[in-house]
Amino acid sequence: xxxxxxxxxxxxxxxxxxxxxxxxxxxxxxxxxxxxxxxxxxxxxxxxxxxxxxxxxxxxxxxxxxxxxxxxxxxxxxxxxxxxxxxxxxxxxxxxxxxxxxxxxxxxxxxxxxxxxxxxxxxxxxxxxxxxxxxxxxxxxxxxxxxxxxxxxxxxxxx
Amino acid sequence: xxxxxxxxxxxxxxxxxxxxxxxxxxxxxxxxxxxxxxxxxxxxxxxxxxxxxxxxxxxxxxxxxxxxxxxxxxxxxxxxxxxxxxxxxxxxxxxxxxxxxxxxxxxxxxxxxxxxxxxxxxxxxxxxxxxxxxxxxxxxxxxxxxxxxxxxxxxxxxxxxxxxxxxxxxxxxxxxxxxxxxxxxxxxxxxxxxxxxxxxxxxxxxxxxxxxxxxxxxxxxxxxxxxxxxxxxxxxxxxxxxxxxxxxxxxxxxxxxxxxxxxxxx
Numbered sequence: 291x292x293x294x295x296x297x298x299x300x301x302x303x304x305x306x307x308x309x310x311x312x313x314x315x316x317x318x319x320x321x322x323x324x325x326x327x328x329x330x331x332x333x334x335x336x337x338x339x340x341x342x343x344x345x346x347x348x349x350x351x352x353x354x355x356x357x358x359x360x361x362x363x364x365x366x367x368x369x370x371x372x373x374x375x376x377x378x379x380x381x382x383x384x385x386x387x388x389x390x391x392x393x394x395x396x397x398x399x400x401x402x403x404x405x406x407x408x409x410x411x412x413x414x415x416x417x418x419x420x421x422x423x424x425x426x427x428x429x430x431x432x433x434x435x436x437x438x439x440x441x442x443x444x445x446x447x448x449x
Numbered sequence: 450x451x452x453x454x455x456x457x458x459x460x461x462x463x464x465x466x467x468x469x470x471x472x473x474x475x476x477x478x479x480x481x482x483x484x485x486x487x488x489x490x491x492x493x494x495x496x497x498x499x500x501x502x503x504x505x506x507x508x509x510x511x512x513x514x515x516x517x518x519x520x521x522x523x524x525x526x527x528x529x530x531x532x533x534x535x536x537x538x539x540x541x542x543x544x545x546x547x548x549x550x551x552x553x554x555x556x557x558x559x560x561x562x563x564x565x566x567x568x569x570x571x572x573x574x575x576x577x578x579x580x581x582x583x584x585x586x587x588x589x590x591x592x593x594x595x596x597x598x599x600x601x602x603x604x605x606x607x608x609x610x611x612x613x614x615x616x617x618x619x620x621x622x623x624x625x626x627x628x629x630x631x632x633x634x635x636x637x638x639x640x641x642x643x644x645x646x647x648x649x650x651x652x653x654x655x656x657x658x659x660x661x662x663x664x665x666x667x668x669x670x671x672x673x674x675x676x677x678x679x680x681x682x683x684x685x686x687x688x689x690x691x692x693x694x695x696x697x698x699x700x701x702x703x704x705x706x707x708x709x710x711x712x713x714x715x
Contacts, residue, residue: 329626342609342632344600347625351615 294324299331303338310339313349317356326357362397362404364442367421371410377417383407385432386420389439402443454541467530467541468496478543479552479576481559481568481644482596483531487605491532492596493559493644495572497551500533501525501540527551553577557584565590566645592647595620599639599648608632608684611639611660624660634681635664669697671704 302319306312313335320331327350336343350356366386370379383394386405390398394407413419416428422442451458452470459474466488471478482493504523527547542548556578560569564586578584599622600612610633614623624630635657640648651658655666657678664678674697682693696704709715 332625342604342612343625344609344612344630345604348612348614 294328294330296330296334298323299328299334302331303334306338308339310341313339313341313346314353317346317350317353321356325361325363326359329358360397360401362402364403364423366403366405367408367411368394368405369409369411369413369417369419369421370407371414371417373414373417374410374419379418381432382418382420382430382435385430385435388432389435403439450535450538452535452539452541455543461535463536464534467498467500467528467533467535470535471530471541471543476543478530479556479572480531481572481594482598484598484602484642487598487601487642489532490596490598490601491529493594494529494555495552495559496530497527497548497555498530498533499525499542499545499548500528501542502537504538504540549577553579557581559594560584561586563591563594563645563647564588566592566594566647568645569594592645593622594645594647595622596644597622598642598644602638602642606638607636608634610634629662630660633660633662634684635659635662635678636681667693669700670695671700672697674699 299320302323303316305319306316316335317327317331320327324331332343332346332350335341336346339346350358368374368379368382368386374382383405387393390403390405392398392403392405394405397404411419411421411426413426413428416426418430419426419428420430421427422438427438450463451460452467453459454467454471454474454476457474457476459470461470468478468480468483469485478496478498480493480496482490483496484490502524530541530543553576556569556573556576557580560566560573560578561584563569572578595613597613603609603611610630611622611624614621614627624633637650637657637659640650640659649659652666652675655668657664657666664680667676667679667682668674669676676694676697679693682691685691686693694701
């Protein structure tokens with residue numbers, strides 16, 4: 291896991307005025323830059339805005355887009371909406387566990403992949419569906435997952 | 450301005466909250482999340498009452514169409530008394546059939562989510578709450594109804610050590626990262642305002658334990674009553690330059706009276 295330097299956090303904070311209205315914007319920047327909202331980041335933000343840490347923690351735990359634990363380079367979102375559920379979306383989860391050894395909310399040891407279970411991706415015709423870094427993979431055959439992940443690993447980050 | 454609450458005429462100012470008016474008039478309305486010092490929570494909804502407006506006696510000069518008011522039907526609506534500011538003269542029912550039914554359901558649901566709270570059980574007995582499978586009391590020792598009064602008290606009086614954490618069914622009140630909060634001064638405001646006794650405070654000798662943090666208590670040098678925590682006084686001295694109190698409020702008053710009596714030779 292990458293160690294986040296205090297200077298990096300300070301540089302990020304200093305791009306924003308000391309105003310509570312930028313709280314969420316700073317957190318989103320942290321999420322983008324570090325892959326999660328680090329504890330050091332919240333502490334520094336609390337000092338920067340002169341707001342209690344508890345208030346920032348409440349915001350950080352409320353939004354699903356923010357994560358308090360490191361997330362991998364590639365985010366895998368597996369749909370567990372009604373249609374995907376009926377079309378055996380749980381088999382996709384099993385397939386990912388066999389391929390990468392992670393369950394929902396977990397990250398691979400090498401920091402490459404994170405897995406999230408989401409409610410509906412709005413692509414029910416493709417069920418069961420998963421999204422990796424914004425790319426949709428429909429009608430997944432769990433046994434093909436190995437190849438998909440190997441290809442993504444080889445390509446690097448798609449931004 | 451006059452509002453009629455349960456047949457009793459009470460005078461009030463425009464914009465005053467209904468619950469405050471009723472309390473002043475000695476009319477009891479059930480409530481949990483209301484605290485006179487921390488207004489505007491409005492989340493337990495127990496202070497639900499029925500308000501009837503537009504009876505025609507608050508005319509605003511639509512003179513040309515005389516009788517237009519009598520054509521208008523009075524409006525009856527359910528509101529939360531604690532956050533309902535009185536804007537016009539109205540008639541309030543705190544125990545109508547509709548209020549009783551709504552309040553009963555609210556109480557039954559609160560009881561199901563906080564089965565260990567004696568305060569809620571007592572309110573259920575006093576105001577009546579329906580039974581049935583829908584309101585089946587869940588197992589567990591929950592007392593918290595997530596009204597957020599404690600977090601508000603901490604932000605207002607204390608140091609903002611606690612807040613709501615997470616969301617949906619996993620939402621709870623806690624300190625950041627569930628660790629003993631470094632900023633908590635142990636003033637106990639959160640526990641004092643909690644309507645359901647959900648926050649645990651333990652005092653043992655010269656120590657108070659709250660939110661998994663143990664603090665040293667300070668005592669009145671005369672009677673030995675607790676005057677706060679050492680950390681609380683330390684922070685007050687750093688931020689406001691106050692001296693730690695030597696006496697409790699009672700003894701301080703007594704000392705003052707003694708001085709006065711001596712001065713005037715009583």
